[in-house]
Amino acid sequence: MNFKEKLDQNSIFKIVGEAGQRLGLPTYVVGGYVRDLLLERENKDIDFTCVGSGIALAKEVSKALGKDVPVSIFKNFGTAMINWGDYELEFVGARKESYRSESRKPIVEDGTLMEDLERRDFTINAMAISLNQEDFGELLDPFNGQKDLKRKNIQTPLEPNVTFSDDPLRMMRAVRFAAQLNFDIEADTFFAIQDNAARLKIVSAERIITELNKIIETPTPSYGFKLLFAGKLIHEFFPEMVELQGVDTVDDKSHKDNFYHTLQVLDNVAKVSDDLWLRWAAILHDIAKPATKRFNPKVGWTFHGHEDKGARMVPGIFKRLKLPMDERMKFVQKLVRLHLRPIALVKDEVTDSALRRLLFDAGDAIDELMMLCRADITSKNDKKVKRYLENFDKVERKLQEVEEKDQVRNFQPPISGEEIMSTFDLKPSKIVGDIKEEIKEAILEGKIKNNPEEARGLMHDIAKRMGISDK
Structure with a gap:
């Protein structure tokens, strides 16, 4: 040719x-x-x-x-x-x-x-x-x-055990190419990956994460993760994700397999966003479920607090995998911590106060948070999914209305600590922080509007109550 x-x-x-x-x-x-x-x-x-x-x-x-x-x-x-x-x-x-x-x-x-x-x-x-x-x-x-290429097949030129033992990163690359091209890995080549998976230990975390991120950025990242799991590669560098796999049953009550649920959420996110860090939030949103799993005879399996524990786990996972320890990590951590909050608002009686607090806590990440929450609905019951998504539409409309009215998405206190100290001749202290916090809470609860005039009026009322006078 x-x-x-x-x-x-x-x-x-x-x-x-x-x-x-x-x-x-x-x-x-x-x-x-x-x-x-x-x-x-x-x-x-x-x-x-x-x-x-x-x-x-x-x-x-x-x-x-x-x-x-x-x-x-x-x-x-x-x-x-x-x-x-x-x-x-x-x-x-x-x-x-x-x-x-x-x-x-x-x-x-x-x-x-x-x-x-x-x-x-x-x-x-x-x-x-x-x-x-x-x-x-x-x-x-x-x-x-x-x-x-015609067969859509990944295999090595030489005997695969030699190829992978010599350069273990090639095992990650095999999965990456299969995921990017939607190819299969030839059987003997895949068996060699399983046999040599432990050799991945000698490859630097930086090189592994480069390949992993390319897998995550593919149109259907779950395919690559399933190959990493079956090939026993992910066990070598991401044990927290491996622990998600499996189903426990007690008294005929079972929980879903959180590994495959996570992959479904990841694919759902991939359909609506190319953002690598939103995809990482999908990967880590339930990462603490194994650590928080409990069985209650009355209600079955629970994972109370997995969102908070998961958020605390994010920095350690990012550091070990050599992912960036900057605003990108904080973005993922925020979404992991907040991913259950919008679900709690899926009801007709949701208050403006709850919506203001969500907007305040999510800030600029509110749109990505809602994408993640929609992706997290993975029930096999189509009617249930449809009902949840319609409720999310209502929540998003209400969020937009509250944001337009109260402007709390990027909330900045209308009264600074410096103004409080100057007004009452105070030094930096807990009292100054308490006054600022009470003003913030009043705005989020809707007791006053988010503007300096109403905030100053409340500031003087709080100071009077505390026995503090103007200088």
Whole structure:
């Protein structure tokens, strides 16, 4: 199969091929770009391999592209990179690798194109297209990657136990590609994942979370998580999620499987939002249910307080998984803590005070919180789901009305601590905090409006009651 016609549509391939020709280096485009070309998917990351120095090839290409196109060189890895328009071009010399059992860092040596392709992770990524003058555009497919693309199949070029033992991160990548492309993992390849899952311990948390986040960002992330669970990979780095799996029964009373419920919530969120951190909130919203699970003979299984305990667990999980410990973590933590609150408001008699408090506590995250709560309705009873969702519509309308009237979503106290201290000649103290808190509570309860005039009037009434006079 020849792709000359397609390659001719982008001048970079001719430029790189001619640079290789000048240096006497057989040159190829390899890996993900070739795979996506066959799948007719756009890919702006192009990997080039030559039999020789990839750095020398990159420098020659940079020269051909002009002075304004610099080369980033990574000597330790023998690679170089060029950013050219929207494209990221990576250059490397053909390599062969060998591994030691205690490390995933390979011993790298110069190799042939065949040795370079066979060291790659999967057959669908082990194809190359020649950029050489004599066979420009010709596809090289020594491991039947085309056939696996047609079969929608993920398997390794070499014996999978060797591939995964050598580089355990490839097990995560197998799941990631299966999830992204909606492919299956070939049986022997999947058995090898199960057999080598413990090897994931030698892979850094940073590299694992990169792959996991890509799985979470797929259109149906539950598929990737089910593969991670069946392959015993998730057991190595996310035991809290594994503990969600399973159903206990006492006196013929059972609870739902919270692992599969969580995956359904995650998929529901994925249908309405691409926000990675909202998806993480879906993953963690019930994470404390195993720790709070109790059986009460009168009511069955309970999980009281799982939202508060779950929120307390979020920072530790984020820290261990090397997720960001910033506003993104706080956003997830807030949604985990509040995810039951809107459900409690699903009734006709909901008060403006309860709505104001929810708006105050959720702040800018109120819309995402409502998305999560809608996603959390996973009953198999369609009528029950329909009834809950219609009630959520009512709650959202009421929230909008209260917000327009009282403006408490991003509540800022109309009276500052400084004004209280100045008015009554007070120093920083508990009394100042008590006055501010009582004003805030009065606004949230609807006793006064959210404006400085009414707040100042109440401030003086509170001070009078406390025996504090103006200065």
